[in-house]
Amino acid sequence: MRVRMFTLIGSCLFSLSVFPAHGQSVEAEIPTANPGRPTVSTPATLTPIGYLQFENGTLYASDSQEFSRRASINQVTKFTVLPRLQLLALTEPFVHSTGNGNPDNRPGEVFAGLQGVLLEGQGRMPTVSMSYIRRLYESPAPEIDIGTSRQSALILISEDLLGFHFDVNGIVTEQADGTIRRAQIGQTLSISHPTGKFTLSGELWHFSQPLTAGNAVGSLFAVAYPVKPNLVVDAGLxxxxxxxxxxxxxxxxxxxxxxxxxxxxxxxxRDNDRSSSQ
Incomplete structure:
Protein backbone atom coordinates (compact mmCIF):
# COMPACT_ATOMS: atom_id res chain seq x y z
CA MET A 1 0.00 0.00 0.00
CA ARG A 2 2.84 2.39 0.91
CA VAL A 3 4.71 1.56 -2.31
CA ARG A 4 1.60 2.23 -4.37
CA MET A 5 1.05 5.54 -2.60
CA PHE A 6 4.57 6.81 -3.26
CA THR A 7 4.45 5.54 -6.86
CA LEU A 8 1.24 7.47 -7.46
CA ILE A 9 2.68 10.63 -5.92
CA GLY A 10 5.82 10.29 -8.03
CA SER A 11 3.80 9.88 -11.22
CA CYS A 12 1.74 12.98 -10.46
CA LEU A 13 4.83 15.08 -9.78
CA PHE A 14 6.47 13.89 -13.00
CA SER A 15 3.41 14.74 -15.05
CA LEU A 16 3.10 18.18 -13.50
CA SER A 17 6.77 18.92 -14.06
CA VAL A 18 6.74 17.86 -17.72
CA PHE A 19 3.47 19.55 -18.70
CA PRO A 20 3.35 23.14 -17.34
CA ALA A 21 0.07 25.04 -17.33
CA HIS A 22 -0.73 26.86 -20.58
CA GLY A 23 -1.43 30.57 -20.92
CA GLN A 24 0.73 31.66 -17.98
CA SER A 25 4.45 32.35 -17.71
CA VAL A 26 6.55 30.13 -15.44
CA GLU A 27 7.72 33.20 -13.53
CA ALA A 28 4.17 34.24 -12.69
CA GLU A 29 3.39 30.76 -11.40
CA ILE A 30 6.20 30.48 -8.87
CA PRO A 31 4.62 30.57 -5.37
CA THR A 32 6.35 31.40 -2.10
CA ALA A 33 7.06 28.57 0.33
CA ASN A 34 5.70 28.74 3.88
CA PRO A 35 8.00 26.33 5.77
CA GLY A 36 6.72 24.47 8.81
CA ARG A 37 10.16 23.00 9.45
CA PRO A 38 12.64 22.83 11.02
CA THR A 39 11.05 23.98 14.30
CA VAL A 40 8.72 21.90 16.47
CA SER A 41 6.18 24.72 16.19
CA THR A 42 3.82 24.74 13.23
CA PRO A 43 2.83 28.11 11.71
CA ALA A 44 -0.83 29.10 11.88
CA THR A 45 -0.60 30.49 8.35
CA LEU A 46 -1.33 28.15 5.44
CA THR A 47 0.63 27.27 2.32
CA PRO A 48 -0.16 28.81 -1.12
CA ILE A 49 -3.66 27.82 -2.26
CA GLY A 50 -3.81 25.08 -4.87
CA TYR A 51 -0.13 24.13 -4.68
CA LEU A 52 1.54 21.07 -3.16
CA GLN A 53 4.21 21.89 -0.58
CA PHE A 54 6.75 19.26 0.47
CA GLU A 55 8.80 19.48 3.65
CA ASN A 56 11.55 16.85 3.56
CA GLY A 57 14.47 16.20 5.85
CA THR A 58 16.69 13.92 7.85
CA LEU A 59 16.96 13.73 11.64
CA TYR A 60 19.79 12.27 13.69
CA ALA A 61 19.23 11.79 17.43
CA SER A 62 21.36 10.35 20.21
CA ASP A 63 21.11 9.37 23.87
CA SER A 64 17.41 8.78 24.47
CA GLN A 65 15.33 6.42 26.62
CA GLU A 66 14.34 4.14 23.73
CA PHE A 67 17.61 4.16 21.75
CA SER A 68 21.24 5.17 21.76
CA ARG A 69 21.31 6.38 18.14
CA ARG A 70 18.50 7.06 15.67
CA ALA A 71 18.52 8.35 12.08
CA SER A 72 15.39 8.90 10.02
CA ILE A 73 13.92 10.43 6.89
CA ASN A 74 10.78 12.51 7.40
CA GLN A 75 8.33 14.00 4.95
CA VAL A 76 5.31 16.29 5.29
CA THR A 77 2.99 17.12 2.40
CA LYS A 78 0.66 20.12 2.68
CA PHE A 79 -2.11 21.09 0.28
CA THR A 80 -4.30 24.14 0.87
CA VAL A 81 -7.61 23.52 -0.89
CA LEU A 82 -9.55 26.54 0.41
CA PRO A 83 -8.48 29.94 1.79
CA ARG A 84 -8.97 28.61 5.34
CA LEU A 85 -8.41 24.85 4.93
CA GLN A 86 -5.23 22.83 4.49
CA LEU A 87 -4.77 19.04 4.19
CA LEU A 88 -1.76 17.29 5.74
CA ALA A 89 0.10 14.00 5.27
CA LEU A 90 3.05 13.11 7.53
CA THR A 91 5.32 10.12 6.94
CA GLU A 92 8.65 8.76 8.15
CA PRO A 93 9.62 6.34 5.34
CA PHE A 94 12.79 5.02 7.00
CA VAL A 95 14.13 4.76 10.57
CA HIS A 96 17.51 3.31 11.55
CA SER A 97 18.19 2.89 15.26
CA THR A 98 20.62 1.23 17.65
CA GLY A 99 20.00 0.19 21.22
CA ASN A 100 22.04 -2.21 23.34
CA GLY A 101 24.32 -2.64 20.33
CA ASN A 102 21.57 -4.01 18.09
CA PRO A 103 20.87 -2.08 14.85
CA ASP A 104 17.33 -2.02 13.50
CA ASN A 105 15.73 -0.69 10.31
CA ARG A 106 12.00 0.04 10.19
CA PRO A 107 9.44 2.13 8.34
CA GLY A 108 8.18 4.98 10.50
CA GLU A 109 4.64 6.05 11.22
CA VAL A 110 2.06 7.60 8.91
CA PHE A 111 -0.36 10.39 9.86
CA ALA A 112 -3.01 12.44 8.09
CA GLY A 113 -4.83 15.57 9.19
CA LEU A 114 -6.09 19.03 8.43
CA GLN A 115 -5.58 22.61 9.54
CA GLY A 116 -8.18 25.35 9.51
CA VAL A 117 -7.79 29.10 10.03
CA LEU A 118 -10.11 30.49 12.70
CA LEU A 119 -8.87 34.08 12.63
CA GLU A 120 -6.97 35.71 9.79
CA GLY A 121 -4.18 37.96 10.94
CA GLN A 122 -4.72 41.63 10.14
CA GLY A 123 -2.83 44.57 11.56
CA ARG A 124 -1.92 43.68 15.12
CA MET A 125 -4.24 40.68 15.18
CA PRO A 126 -2.42 37.32 14.97
CA THR A 127 -3.40 34.43 12.73
CA VAL A 128 -5.10 31.71 14.78
CA SER A 129 -5.66 28.17 13.50
CA MET A 130 -6.62 24.73 14.75
CA SER A 131 -5.27 21.41 13.53
CA TYR A 132 -6.26 17.77 13.95
CA ILE A 133 -3.96 14.84 13.10
CA ARG A 134 -4.74 11.10 13.19
CA ARG A 135 -2.33 8.18 13.00
CA LEU A 136 -2.92 5.78 10.10
CA TYR A 137 0.02 3.40 10.66
CA GLU A 138 1.75 2.54 13.94
CA SER A 139 5.44 1.69 13.67
CA PRO A 140 7.47 -0.50 16.05
CA ALA A 141 10.46 1.81 15.55
CA PRO A 142 11.69 3.57 18.73
CA GLU A 143 10.58 7.17 19.20
CA ILE A 144 12.30 10.33 20.40
CA ASP A 145 11.38 11.88 23.76
CA ILE A 146 8.09 13.40 22.56
CA GLY A 147 6.80 9.93 21.73
CA THR A 148 3.97 9.12 19.37
CA SER A 149 0.20 9.56 19.51
CA ARG A 150 -3.00 8.03 18.18
CA GLN A 151 -4.42 11.48 17.55
CA SER A 152 -3.63 15.09 18.36
CA ALA A 153 -5.27 18.51 18.41
CA LEU A 154 -3.36 21.79 18.17
CA ILE A 155 -4.11 25.47 18.59
CA LEU A 156 -1.68 27.53 16.48
CA ILE A 157 -0.91 31.26 16.73
CA SER A 158 1.40 33.23 14.42
CA GLU A 159 2.27 36.91 14.52
CA ASP A 160 4.89 39.36 13.24
CA LEU A 161 6.08 41.91 15.77
CA LEU A 162 8.99 44.37 15.72
CA GLY A 163 10.75 42.52 12.91
CA PHE A 164 10.39 39.11 14.56
CA HIS A 165 8.07 36.26 13.62
CA PHE A 166 6.40 34.33 16.47
CA ASP A 167 4.81 30.87 16.31
CA VAL A 168 3.08 29.57 19.45
CA ASN A 169 1.48 26.12 19.68
CA GLY A 170 -0.65 24.46 22.34
CA ILE A 171 -0.89 20.71 21.83
CA VAL A 172 -2.99 17.88 23.27
CA THR A 173 -2.34 14.30 22.13
CA GLU A 174 -3.60 10.84 23.05
CA GLN A 175 -0.81 8.42 23.91
CA ALA A 176 -1.41 4.70 24.35
CA ASP A 177 0.34 1.69 25.83
CA GLY A 178 -1.82 -1.38 25.30
CA THR A 179 -5.17 -0.62 26.86
CA ILE A 180 -3.82 2.39 28.76
CA ARG A 181 -4.74 5.81 27.36
CA ARG A 182 -3.20 9.05 28.57
CA ALA A 183 -3.40 12.72 27.51
CA GLN A 184 -0.14 14.44 26.64
CA ILE A 185 0.18 18.23 26.90
CA GLY A 186 2.71 20.26 24.93
CA GLN A 187 3.66 23.90 24.44
CA THR A 188 6.07 25.44 21.93
CA LEU A 189 7.37 28.96 21.28
CA SER A 190 9.42 29.71 18.17
CA ILE A 191 10.93 33.12 17.34
CA SER A 192 12.46 33.85 13.93
CA HIS A 193 14.30 36.85 12.56
CA PRO A 194 15.71 37.53 9.08
CA THR A 195 19.42 38.33 8.89
CA GLY A 196 20.38 39.22 5.35
CA LYS A 197 19.12 36.40 3.17
CA PHE A 198 19.08 33.97 6.09
CA THR A 199 16.41 33.40 8.73
CA LEU A 200 17.56 32.49 12.24
CA SER A 201 15.18 30.67 14.58
CA GLY A 202 15.22 29.88 18.28
CA GLU A 203 12.65 27.75 20.07
CA LEU A 204 11.68 26.50 23.51
CA TRP A 205 9.35 23.52 23.86
CA HIS A 206 7.86 21.25 26.52
CA PHE A 207 5.90 17.99 26.34
CA SER A 208 4.59 15.94 29.22
CA GLN A 209 5.38 12.21 29.19
CA PRO A 210 2.24 10.74 30.75
CA LEU A 211 3.16 7.07 30.27
CA THR A 212 6.42 7.47 32.21
CA ALA A 213 5.46 10.38 34.52
CA GLY A 214 8.19 12.57 33.06
CA ASN A 215 8.62 15.81 31.14
CA ALA A 216 10.60 16.47 27.97
CA VAL A 217 12.00 19.99 27.64
CA GLY A 218 14.30 21.28 24.94
CA SER A 219 15.70 24.23 23.03
CA LEU A 220 16.23 24.39 19.29
CA PHE A 221 18.32 26.64 17.06
CA ALA A 222 18.07 26.63 13.27
CA VAL A 223 18.97 28.57 10.15
CA ALA A 224 17.06 28.67 6.85
CA TYR A 225 17.99 30.02 3.43
CA PRO A 226 15.63 30.65 0.47
CA VAL A 227 17.36 29.33 -2.65
CA LYS A 228 14.30 30.41 -4.64
CA PRO A 229 10.89 31.69 -3.53
CA ASN A 230 9.53 28.14 -3.64
CA LEU A 231 12.65 26.38 -2.27
CA VAL A 232 14.01 26.88 1.26
CA VAL A 233 16.83 24.82 2.79
CA ASP A 234 17.41 24.53 6.54
CA ALA A 235 19.59 22.97 9.23
CA GLY A 236 19.69 23.07 12.99
CA LEU A 237 20.34 21.51 16.37
CA ARG A 270 -3.92 35.14 -3.84
CA ASP A 271 -1.43 32.32 -3.63
CA ASN A 272 0.97 34.02 -1.28
CA ASP A 273 -1.48 35.77 1.03
CA ARG A 274 -0.83 33.20 3.76
CA SER A 275 2.88 32.83 3.37
CA SER A 276 4.76 33.55 6.59
CA SER A 277 7.37 36.26 6.72
CA GLN A 278 10.16 33.84 7.49
Missing part, protein backbone atom coordinates in the same frame (compact mmCIF):
# COMPACT_ATOMS: atom_id res chain seq x y z
CA UNK A 238 18.12 20.61 19.33
CA UNK A 239 19.18 19.88 22.91
CA UNK A 240 17.06 18.17 25.56
CA UNK A 241 17.34 19.47 29.12
CA UNK A 242 15.70 16.84 31.33
CA UNK A 243 16.80 13.31 32.20
CA UNK A 244 13.98 11.88 30.07
CA UNK A 245 14.65 14.12 27.05
CA UNK A 246 16.54 13.06 23.94
CA UNK A 247 19.90 14.75 24.55
CA UNK A 248 20.90 15.77 21.04
CA UNK A 249 19.17 16.05 17.69
CA UNK A 250 20.64 17.34 14.45
CA UNK A 251 18.57 17.92 11.35
CA UNK A 252 18.69 19.26 7.81
CA UNK A 253 16.19 19.45 5.00
CA UNK A 254 14.25 21.60 2.59
CA UNK A 255 10.79 22.94 1.81
CA UNK A 256 9.67 22.91 -1.81
CA UNK A 257 6.46 24.14 -3.41
CA UNK A 258 5.66 22.45 -6.72
CA UNK A 259 5.35 25.44 -9.11
CA UNK A 260 2.21 24.21 -10.86
CA UNK A 261 -1.23 25.01 -9.52
CA UNK A 262 -3.85 22.27 -9.53
CA UNK A 263 -6.58 24.60 -10.73
CA UNK A 264 -6.75 27.99 -12.40
CA UNK A 265 -6.92 31.02 -10.10
CA UNK A 266 -10.04 33.17 -10.20
CA UNK A 267 -9.17 36.81 -10.74
CA UNK A 268 -5.93 37.97 -9.24
CA UNK A 269 -3.81 35.30 -7.62
Missing amino acids: NHGWTSTSTKWEGFAGFTYVLPHRFWKAKGKS
Whole structure:
Protein backbone atom coordinates (compact mmCIF):
# COMPACT_ATOMS: atom_id res chain seq x y z
CA MET A 1 0.00 0.00 0.00
CA ARG A 2 2.84 2.39 0.91
CA VAL A 3 4.71 1.56 -2.31
CA ARG A 4 1.60 2.23 -4.37
CA MET A 5 1.05 5.54 -2.60
CA PHE A 6 4.57 6.81 -3.26
CA THR A 7 4.45 5.54 -6.86
CA LEU A 8 1.24 7.47 -7.46
CA ILE A 9 2.68 10.63 -5.92
CA GLY A 10 5.82 10.29 -8.03
CA SER A 11 3.80 9.88 -11.22
CA CYS A 12 1.74 12.98 -10.46
CA LEU A 13 4.83 15.08 -9.78
CA PHE A 14 6.47 13.89 -13.00
CA SER A 15 3.41 14.74 -15.05
CA LEU A 16 3.10 18.18 -13.50
CA SER A 17 6.77 18.92 -14.06
CA VAL A 18 6.74 17.86 -17.72
CA PHE A 19 3.47 19.55 -18.70
CA PRO A 20 3.35 23.14 -17.34
CA ALA A 21 0.07 25.04 -17.33
CA HIS A 22 -0.73 26.86 -20.58
CA GLY A 23 -1.43 30.57 -20.92
CA GLN A 24 0.73 31.66 -17.98
CA SER A 25 4.45 32.35 -17.71
CA VAL A 26 6.55 30.13 -15.44
CA GLU A 27 7.72 33.20 -13.53
CA ALA A 28 4.17 34.24 -12.69
CA GLU A 29 3.39 30.76 -11.40
CA ILE A 30 6.20 30.48 -8.87
CA PRO A 31 4.62 30.57 -5.37
CA THR A 32 6.35 31.40 -2.10
CA ALA A 33 7.06 28.57 0.33
CA ASN A 34 5.70 28.74 3.88
CA PRO A 35 8.00 26.33 5.77
CA GLY A 36 6.72 24.47 8.81
CA ARG A 37 10.16 23.00 9.45
CA PRO A 38 12.64 22.83 11.02
CA THR A 39 11.05 23.98 14.30
CA VAL A 40 8.72 21.90 16.47
CA SER A 41 6.18 24.72 16.19
CA THR A 42 3.82 24.74 13.23
CA PRO A 43 2.83 28.11 11.71
CA ALA A 44 -0.83 29.10 11.88
CA THR A 45 -0.60 30.49 8.35
CA LEU A 46 -1.33 28.15 5.44
CA THR A 47 0.63 27.27 2.32
CA PRO A 48 -0.16 28.81 -1.12
CA ILE A 49 -3.66 27.82 -2.26
CA GLY A 50 -3.81 25.08 -4.87
CA TYR A 51 -0.13 24.13 -4.68
CA LEU A 52 1.54 21.07 -3.16
CA GLN A 53 4.21 21.89 -0.58
CA PHE A 54 6.75 19.26 0.47
CA GLU A 55 8.80 19.48 3.65
CA ASN A 56 11.55 16.85 3.56
CA GLY A 57 14.47 16.20 5.85
CA THR A 58 16.69 13.92 7.85
CA LEU A 59 16.96 13.73 11.64
CA TYR A 60 19.79 12.27 13.69
CA ALA A 61 19.23 11.79 17.43
CA SER A 62 21.36 10.35 20.21
CA ASP A 63 21.11 9.37 23.87
CA SER A 64 17.41 8.78 24.47
CA GLN A 65 15.33 6.42 26.62
CA GLU A 66 14.34 4.14 23.73
CA PHE A 67 17.61 4.16 21.75
CA SER A 68 21.24 5.17 21.76
CA ARG A 69 21.31 6.38 18.14
CA ARG A 70 18.50 7.06 15.67
CA ALA A 71 18.52 8.35 12.08
CA SER A 72 15.39 8.90 10.02
CA ILE A 73 13.92 10.43 6.89
CA ASN A 74 10.78 12.51 7.40
CA GLN A 75 8.33 14.00 4.95
CA VAL A 76 5.31 16.29 5.29
CA THR A 77 2.99 17.12 2.40
CA LYS A 78 0.66 20.12 2.68
CA PHE A 79 -2.11 21.09 0.28
CA THR A 80 -4.30 24.14 0.87
CA VAL A 81 -7.61 23.52 -0.89
CA LEU A 82 -9.55 26.54 0.41
CA PRO A 83 -8.48 29.94 1.79
CA ARG A 84 -8.97 28.61 5.34
CA LEU A 85 -8.41 24.85 4.93
CA GLN A 86 -5.23 22.83 4.49
CA LEU A 87 -4.77 19.04 4.19
CA LEU A 88 -1.76 17.29 5.74
CA ALA A 89 0.10 14.00 5.27
CA LEU A 90 3.05 13.11 7.53
CA THR A 91 5.32 10.12 6.94
CA GLU A 92 8.65 8.76 8.15
CA PRO A 93 9.62 6.34 5.34
CA PHE A 94 12.79 5.02 7.00
CA VAL A 95 14.13 4.76 10.57
CA HIS A 96 17.51 3.31 11.55
CA SER A 97 18.19 2.89 15.26
CA THR A 98 20.62 1.23 17.65
CA GLY A 99 20.00 0.19 21.22
CA ASN A 100 22.04 -2.21 23.34
CA GLY A 101 24.32 -2.64 20.33
CA ASN A 102 21.57 -4.01 18.09
CA PRO A 103 20.87 -2.08 14.85
CA ASP A 104 17.33 -2.02 13.50
CA ASN A 105 15.73 -0.69 10.31
CA ARG A 106 12.00 0.04 10.19
CA PRO A 107 9.44 2.13 8.34
CA GLY A 108 8.18 4.98 10.50
CA GLU A 109 4.64 6.05 11.22
CA VAL A 110 2.06 7.60 8.91
CA PHE A 111 -0.36 10.39 9.86
CA ALA A 112 -3.01 12.44 8.09
CA GLY A 113 -4.83 15.57 9.19
CA LEU A 114 -6.09 19.03 8.43
CA GLN A 115 -5.58 22.61 9.54
CA GLY A 116 -8.18 25.35 9.51
CA VAL A 117 -7.79 29.10 10.03
CA LEU A 118 -10.11 30.49 12.70
CA LEU A 119 -8.87 34.08 12.63
CA GLU A 120 -6.97 35.71 9.79
CA GLY A 121 -4.18 37.96 10.94
CA GLN A 122 -4.72 41.63 10.14
CA GLY A 123 -2.83 44.57 11.56
CA ARG A 124 -1.92 43.68 15.12
CA MET A 125 -4.24 40.68 15.18
CA PRO A 126 -2.42 37.32 14.97
CA THR A 127 -3.40 34.43 12.73
CA VAL A 128 -5.10 31.71 14.78
CA SER A 129 -5.66 28.17 13.50
CA MET A 130 -6.62 24.73 14.75
CA SER A 131 -5.27 21.41 13.53
CA TYR A 132 -6.26 17.77 13.95
CA ILE A 133 -3.96 14.84 13.10
CA ARG A 134 -4.74 11.10 13.19
CA ARG A 135 -2.33 8.18 13.00
CA LEU A 136 -2.92 5.78 10.10
CA TYR A 137 0.02 3.40 10.66
CA GLU A 138 1.75 2.54 13.94
CA SER A 139 5.44 1.69 13.67
CA PRO A 140 7.47 -0.50 16.05
CA ALA A 141 10.46 1.81 15.55
CA PRO A 142 11.69 3.57 18.73
CA GLU A 143 10.58 7.17 19.20
CA ILE A 144 12.30 10.33 20.40
CA ASP A 145 11.38 11.88 23.76
CA ILE A 146 8.09 13.40 22.56
CA GLY A 147 6.80 9.93 21.73
CA THR A 148 3.97 9.12 19.37
CA SER A 149 0.20 9.56 19.51
CA ARG A 150 -3.00 8.03 18.18
CA GLN A 151 -4.42 11.48 17.55
CA SER A 152 -3.63 15.09 18.36
CA ALA A 153 -5.27 18.51 18.41
CA LEU A 154 -3.36 21.79 18.17
CA ILE A 155 -4.11 25.47 18.59
CA LEU A 156 -1.68 27.53 16.48
CA ILE A 157 -0.91 31.26 16.73
CA SER A 158 1.40 33.23 14.42
CA GLU A 159 2.27 36.91 14.52
CA ASP A 160 4.89 39.36 13.24
CA LEU A 161 6.08 41.91 15.77
CA LEU A 162 8.99 44.37 15.72
CA GLY A 163 10.75 42.52 12.91
CA PHE A 164 10.39 39.11 14.56
CA HIS A 165 8.07 36.26 13.62
CA PHE A 166 6.40 34.33 16.47
CA ASP A 167 4.81 30.87 16.31
CA VAL A 168 3.08 29.57 19.45
CA ASN A 169 1.48 26.12 19.68
CA GLY A 170 -0.65 24.46 22.34
CA ILE A 171 -0.89 20.71 21.83
CA VAL A 172 -2.99 17.88 23.27
CA THR A 173 -2.34 14.30 22.13
CA GLU A 174 -3.60 10.84 23.05
CA GLN A 175 -0.81 8.42 23.91
CA ALA A 176 -1.41 4.70 24.35
CA ASP A 177 0.34 1.69 25.83
CA GLY A 178 -1.82 -1.38 25.30
CA THR A 179 -5.17 -0.62 26.86
CA ILE A 180 -3.82 2.39 28.76
CA ARG A 181 -4.74 5.81 27.36
CA ARG A 182 -3.20 9.05 28.57
CA ALA A 183 -3.40 12.72 27.51
CA GLN A 184 -0.14 14.44 26.64
CA ILE A 185 0.18 18.23 26.90
CA GLY A 186 2.71 20.26 24.93
CA GLN A 187 3.66 23.90 24.44
CA THR A 188 6.07 25.44 21.93
CA LEU A 189 7.37 28.96 21.28
CA SER A 190 9.42 29.71 18.17
CA ILE A 191 10.93 33.12 17.34
CA SER A 192 12.46 33.85 13.93
CA HIS A 193 14.30 36.85 12.56
CA PRO A 194 15.71 37.53 9.08
CA THR A 195 19.42 38.33 8.89
CA GLY A 196 20.38 39.22 5.35
CA LYS A 197 19.12 36.40 3.17
CA PHE A 198 19.08 33.97 6.09
CA THR A 199 16.41 33.40 8.73
CA LEU A 200 17.56 32.49 12.24
CA SER A 201 15.18 30.67 14.58
CA GLY A 202 15.22 29.88 18.28
CA GLU A 203 12.65 27.75 20.07
CA LEU A 204 11.68 26.50 23.51
CA TRP A 205 9.35 23.52 23.86
CA HIS A 206 7.86 21.25 26.52
CA PHE A 207 5.90 17.99 26.34
CA SER A 208 4.59 15.94 29.22
CA GLN A 209 5.38 12.21 29.19
CA PRO A 210 2.24 10.74 30.75
CA LEU A 211 3.16 7.07 30.27
CA THR A 212 6.42 7.47 32.21
CA ALA A 213 5.46 10.38 34.52
CA GLY A 214 8.19 12.57 33.06
CA ASN A 215 8.62 15.81 31.14
CA ALA A 216 10.60 16.47 27.97
CA VAL A 217 12.00 19.99 27.64
CA GLY A 218 14.30 21.28 24.94
CA SER A 219 15.70 24.23 23.03
CA LEU A 220 16.23 24.39 19.29
CA PHE A 221 18.32 26.64 17.06
CA ALA A 222 18.07 26.63 13.27
CA VAL A 223 18.97 28.57 10.15
CA ALA A 224 17.06 28.67 6.85
CA TYR A 225 17.99 30.02 3.43
CA PRO A 226 15.63 30.65 0.47
CA VAL A 227 17.36 29.33 -2.65
CA LYS A 228 14.30 30.41 -4.64
CA PRO A 229 10.89 31.69 -3.53
CA ASN A 230 9.53 28.14 -3.64
CA LEU A 231 12.65 26.38 -2.27
CA VAL A 232 14.01 26.88 1.26
CA VAL A 233 16.83 24.82 2.79
CA ASP A 234 17.41 24.53 6.54
CA ALA A 235 19.59 22.97 9.23
CA GLY A 236 19.69 23.07 12.99
CA LEU A 237 20.34 21.51 16.37
CA ASN A 238 18.12 20.61 19.33
CA HIS A 239 19.18 19.88 22.91
CA GLY A 240 17.06 18.17 25.56
CA TRP A 241 17.34 19.47 29.12
CA THR A 242 15.70 16.84 31.33
CA SER A 243 16.80 13.31 32.20
CA THR A 244 13.98 11.88 30.07
CA SER A 245 14.65 14.12 27.05
CA THR A 246 16.54 13.06 23.94
CA LYS A 247 19.90 14.75 24.55
CA TRP A 248 20.90 15.77 21.04
CA GLU A 249 19.17 16.05 17.69
CA GLY A 250 20.64 17.34 14.45
CA PHE A 251 18.57 17.92 11.35
CA ALA A 252 18.69 19.26 7.81
CA GLY A 253 16.19 19.45 5.00
CA PHE A 254 14.25 21.60 2.59
CA THR A 255 10.79 22.94 1.81
CA TYR A 256 9.67 22.91 -1.81
CA VAL A 257 6.46 24.14 -3.41
CA LEU A 258 5.66 22.45 -6.72
CA PRO A 259 5.35 25.44 -9.11
CA HIS A 260 2.21 24.21 -10.86
CA ARG A 261 -1.23 25.01 -9.52
CA PHE A 262 -3.85 22.27 -9.53
CA TRP A 263 -6.58 24.60 -10.73
CA LYS A 264 -6.75 27.99 -12.40
CA ALA A 265 -6.92 31.02 -10.10
CA LYS A 266 -10.04 33.17 -10.20
CA GLY A 267 -9.17 36.81 -10.74
CA LYS A 268 -5.93 37.97 -9.24
CA SER A 269 -3.81 35.30 -7.62
CA ARG A 270 -3.92 35.14 -3.84
CA ASP A 271 -1.43 32.32 -3.63
CA ASN A 272 0.97 34.02 -1.28
CA ASP A 273 -1.48 35.77 1.03
CA ARG A 274 -0.83 33.20 3.76
CA SER A 275 2.88 32.83 3.37
CA SER A 276 4.76 33.55 6.59
CA SER A 277 7.37 36.26 6.72
CA GLN A 278 10.16 33.84 7.49
